Amino acid sequence: MRAAVFHAAGDIRIDEVADPKIEAPTDAIVRITRTAVCGSDLWLYRGQQPYEPGGRTGHEPMGVVEEVGADVRHVKPGDLVLAPFAISDGTCDLCREGVHTSCRHGGFWAMMTDGAQGQFVRAPLADGTLVPVPERVREDDALLDALFPLTDVMGTGHHAAVCAGVTAGSTAVVIGDGAVGLCGVLAARRLGAERIIAVGHHEDRLAKARAFGATDVVSSHGADVAEEILALTGGAGARHVLECVGSTAAMQQAIQIVRPGGAIGYVGVPHGPAADGLDIMSLFFKNATFRGGPAPVRAYMEALMADVLEGKLDPSPVFDMTVDLDGIPDGYAAMDTRQALKVLVKI
């Protein structure tokens, strides 16, 4: 089969690779019809994270089940399925507690498989990981586009809103205008926030945030962004802050603008310097809750899918570039230079 393969920083190519095979009786093989390039894939592309030359990545597969192992019960060949960015068995104690990303037997796609940027992928723990799309909508391309972001960005934005404790009538600030931040706006609106302040770098993305439900937008190019947000929130800050970047600067900003007693939901993987120099002292004196982590997207899948199927939720506009398998390298380049917000791959 053909798949995207890393050769060097900035050099990803579509190569012929071995077909994946069933390795365990709980595996399934999925023929990918939609996948994506994630902001976290760019760390590899930019050489910010070590990788093996010849390595593969990708973790947002949607596709058709081709083959299942002997123990797979919940999906069958021919099913259209989608999968969260984390593999989980759905049966261990931690999955039952809703923390599928800490599944005792699961893990991430790039660790347990060859990744999901190719024609096929092996799906471990298929019964837990794969979520079937109802048969009646399998031919509805627009609806499939709307469902597809549930593999990662929509579930992650939702996790930020859940962790920040967004409730009906509340005021939320969303830091970051990337795909996750925009989905965070959708999620905050879905949970009933009445005022949603989106903070970002890009005018066009902030316009999309407005279309998704942001009531105010703040450019992070401003002289004192925190002051501006504090002024918008009565001087004491917002009770719910969705930190959707993962940089030290964004986390510090979240700490500055969270209301005493409020909560920061953080879902940007704390990459590199984010781990250093966090102003824990300010967090402390604000009695703020700091909650987040890799989104247990699987836990949210059914609820969000129900809304998409009813036409109440459509995160598909976060994708602003579509490529085919051969276009994956162009997709990486476009995201790397910020010409694309998020790239959909249709195979």
Next chain:
Amino acid sequence: MRAAVFHAAGDIRIDEVADPKIEAPTDAIVRITRTAVCGSDLWLYRGQQPYEPGGRTGHEPMGVVEEVGADVRHVKPGDLVLAPFAISDGTCDLCREGVHTSCRHGGFWAMMTDGAQGQFVRAPLADGTLVPVPERVREDDALLDALFPLTDVMGTGHHAAVCAGVTAGSTAVVIGDGAVGLCGVLAARRLGAERIIAVGHHEDRLAKARAFGATDVVSSHGADVAEEILALTGGAGARHVLECVGSTAAMQQAIQIVRPGGAIGYVGVPHGPAADGLDIMSLFFKNATFRGGPAPVRAYMEALMADVLEGKLDPSPVFDMTVDLDGIPDGYAAMDTRQALKVLVKI
């Protein structure tokens, strides 16, 4: 009047100082009958925190109202009152939200007054800050001893348990066997935790933890404390961790032993190195909640007081040394050398 005055690191003396006076119509003057030395006072004593020679401290007053300003309505001369370690008006939006430590007009005793280790203290925002003790128990010395820790350590231990989300039937780990950690054990038991694992350095304090309701104790002198606690909690850690120390090591230990999806309640003021090198990455991947701060003791006062008055709660054993005003320097020295857990001052 006479009060404890810092002369140099390790040198605190009882000196003659000016009597406090009403400065604002919302002030009251309280004749102190009980006060205490706090672990945080030791930072000054040890020279770990800058102070002015001639400076005074102390923030746990109980005593009799002597005089009130023209606007004070809720307390009157002759009332026996106690006060949390933070001054608050009780009427601003943040107080109404239960975050009295972030009161828009309040602050800490040492910042707004000359401190509460003397014969008298000026109590700013008296209506919000001072809590009257019911008249019927004013002569019950044992009950007053039991009520007195509500000024700080009992409310702070309770805050740790609240922030860690302790619920009935749960398993909680309490890191720290100081006065706050021991009160954290009491608080976790009061909130219904069925299993309480206390972690500490001192055999005698851990024995007190057992007496307060700890079902297991773990010596922090062990080879691998985190492993030991993980083994006690099924390998995945405890859902509720009360971090009652404030050091980097204690916070890291809390992160190691918190269950994925669980919560760390932290109330140890992150002092010095605690702000550095926090393993935010592990916190992230566990989807754990990190919540805490200076306890809004005022918010908890009525509920805890009700339990003390009904004889259901008695944190007074955290005090293992009692001195009079002249004994305050001895009290500091005893706490500094860990010969005393916490010092009660009866004036």
